[in-house]
Amino acid sequence: MNGKIAFVSLRDGNQEIYVMNADGSDVQRLTFNPAADVEPAWSPDGSRIAWRSERDGNAEIYVMNADGSNQTRLTTMRRSMPNRLVAGRPADRIHELAHGQRPGVRHESRWDQSA
16 A cells, blocks of 8 residues: 545535545645545555546546546446445445446456556
């Protein structure tokens, strides 16, 4: 892991994703969008963060590098389908959604380490 904490704050007017050191120093804002960006979850190796946002009008899951670069939408959901990261197992859910696999089916690799 990289020793950073990812969190959501309203300090700039709406819900955005931030990271900071474990001691509270070096707070950095990673997302800059008028829509709420919530539920950050680290990849197992600490190199990426997944989160939920409604920046395209409905709930979708996105992923970015730990420094906020390369923000990419992983899902394309219908408006009627809520999309939440599952507490305790977010990497499993993200992998399933990103690769079109059924929720609850076990797989060896949860994150594609090549991206």
